[in-house]
Amino acid sequence: MSRKMAQLWIENGLFVTMNDVFAVFRGHMVVTDDQITYIGADAPTGLDEQAERLDGSKLAFMPGLVNTHGHAAMSLLRGYSDDQNLQVWLEQKMWPMEGKYVDQDTRAGSALAIVEMLKTGTTAFVDMYDRMDQVAQMVEQSGIRGCLTRGVIGLCSEEIQQAKLKEAIAFAKDWNGKADGRITTMISPHAPYTCPPDYIEKFVQAAHDYDLPVHTHMSETLAEVEQNVRDYGTRPVLHLDKLGFFSRPALVAHAVHLNDEEIALLAERKVAVSHNPVSNLKLASGVARVPELLRAGVTVSLGTDSVASNNNLDLFKEIKFAALLHKGISGDPTVIPAMEALRMGTVYGARSIWQEDSIGQLAVGMKADFIAIDVEQPHYYPMTDIVSHLVYSGSGRDVKHVWVDGRKVVHNSECTMMDEEKIRYEAQASFERLLNA
Numbered sequence: 001m002s003r004k005m006a007q008l009w010i011e012n013g014l015f016v017t018m019n020d021v022f023a024v025f026r027g028h029m030v031v032t033d034d035q036i037t038y039i040g041a042d043a044p045t046g047l048d049e050q051a052e053r054l055d056g057s058k059l060a061f062m063p064g065l066v067n068t069h070g071h072a073a074m075s076l077l078r079g080y081s082d083d084q085n086l087q088v089w090l091e092q093k094m095w096p097m098e099g100k101y102v103d104q105d106t107r108a109g110s111a112l113a114i115v116e117m118l119k120t121g122t123t124a125f126v127d128m129y130d131r132m133d134q135v136a137q138m139v140e141q142s143g144i145r146g147c148l149t150r151g152v153i154g155l156c157s158e159e160i161q162q163a164k165l166k167e168a169i170a171f172a173k174d175w176n177g178k179a180d181g182r183i184t185t186m187i188s189p190h191a192p193y194t195c196p197p198d199y200i201e202k203f204v205q206a207a208h209d210y211d212l213p214v215h216t217h218m219s220e221t222l223a224e225v226e227q228n229v230r231d232y233g234t235r236p237v238l239h240l241d242k243l244g245f246f247s248r249p250a251l252v253a254h255a256v257h258l259n260d261e262e263i264a265l266l267a268e269r270k271v272a273v274s275h276n277p278v279s280n281l282k283l284a285s286g287v288a289r290v291p292e293l294l295r296a297g298v299t300v301s302l303g304t305d306s307v308a309s310n311n312n313l314d315l316f317k318e319i320k321f322a323a324l325l326h327k328g329i330s331g332d333p334t335v336i337p338a339m340e341a342l343r344m345g346t347v348y349g350a351r352s353i354w355q356e357d358s359i360g361q362l363a364v365g366m367k368a369d370f371i372a373i374d375v376e377q378p379h380y381y382p383m384t385d386i387v388s389h390l391v392y393s394g395s396g397r398d399v400k401h402v403w404v405d406g407r408k409v410v411h412n413s414e415c416t417m418m419d420e421e422k423i424r425y426e427a428q429a430s431f432e433r434l435l436n437a
């Protein structure tokens with residue numbers, strides 16, 4: 001799809017840059033095509049005569065949020081099965097329903113998820129699923145940024161394992177860099193408990209061969225850790241390390257049950273962790289040792305996991321949970337202050353998907369992935385500390401406009417590239433078909 005290249009001057013806005021240079025200030029920002037070309041307190045000079053002007057005086061601007069773990073197509077299963085533990089929920093509820101999915105269901109669920117994410121301020125997301133061509137097409141159409149990966153469950157014959165691996169590699173090769181670079185890809189065995197060791201080694205080899213990062217679920221429940229010890233004689237972190245998994249740039253989801261040695265090893269191997277507090281609480285999996293991980297130097301970002309275990313994709317909720325939960329667990333109100341929680345949802349998210357140089361902050365030369373928040377609402381008053389308000393008082397419902405790659409993908413809280421009404425209708429139709437199939 002062709003796009004109009006243009007210049008946008010945001011005047012007199014409140015900017016939360018998420019970098020140390022400006023941090024929070026009132027001023028101006030200029031976007032030229034897909035990049036931030038000016039940001040500062042003084043009005044810019046030398047702009048195009050046709051530059052569009054946006055009055056930012058009633059808005060706060062910050063980088064788009066980065067959701068570093070999820071399964072978009074599972075949005076169809078919102079509210080289908082609540083209040084179960086992971087294994088029962090997966091094996092008895094999710095997998096039987098997912099087994100009935102056809103391409104149209106994956107499209108419908110992914111589109112629903114993308115609309116929800118964009119409207120609540122997420123501009124980049126990680127997605128692990130199958131039928132990933134369908135997900136990638138939805139990313140292409142919607143304007144969002146996606147770090148996508150075909151997740152593989154290896155509890156099947158060797159022949160099927162081979163076919164799935166081939167498909168995962170083909171997807172990663174074909175789609176990396178597509179949609180004007182908005183799509184990047186990874187390689188993903190689903191988890192150490194669903195993929196035998198020799199099979200995981202094949203993913204590692206493929207990641208080396210095609211220079212791709214890796215992503216997996218790891219140490220989500222105590223039962224998983226105990227099973228890993230029973231089956232392989234080691235806990236999941238050492239197990240994956242021995243299989244070479246951390247010889248690639250790696251992002252692991254959950255990492256709830258870790259001991260001190262495992263935290264040190266993750267830090268040494270520069271493994272990024274996607275912390276999914278809401279999903280972990282809902283499935284009663286436990287609480288990750290986030291303050292310890294951060295103190296050890298591990299990059300910790302935030303993920304929603306799927307809607308089926310969350311039950312929504314508003315990353316502002318995840319930010320608030322991260323800020324509150326660890327205070328309660330540790331008894332220390334100073335752990336994960338508001339700014340650190342906001343970093344987990346932005347800069348650390350960008351770092352977790354190896355895009356820290358281009359997204360996650362408002363600065364000259366960065367991609368224009370940013371959001372505008374309507375702060376003319378009671379819960380943003382009195383105007384004292386905008387970072388505090390965003391984390392403790394705000395929510396994704398306050399997001400008014402969203403830009404990805406310089407393109408306005410949400411205007412006045414409506415998606416510009418997606419037909420939301422049609423998407424809601426198709427999601428309902430898909431769910432009813434799945435239920436009766």
Ligand SMILES: CSC[C@H]1O[C@@H](n2cnc3c(O)ncnc32)[C@H](O)[C@@H]1O
Pocket residue numbers: 071086090094095098128129130150151152153190191217220279305306309
């Ligand atoms: C085929 S890859 C996607 C696969 O992951 C399953 N899934 C969803 N949430 C979780 C979770 O919290 N832990 C482990 N696996 C999960 C989903 O059902 C898909 O089959």
Ligand SMILES: [Zn+2]
Pocket residue numbers: 069070071217253305306
């Ligand atoms: Zn998951």
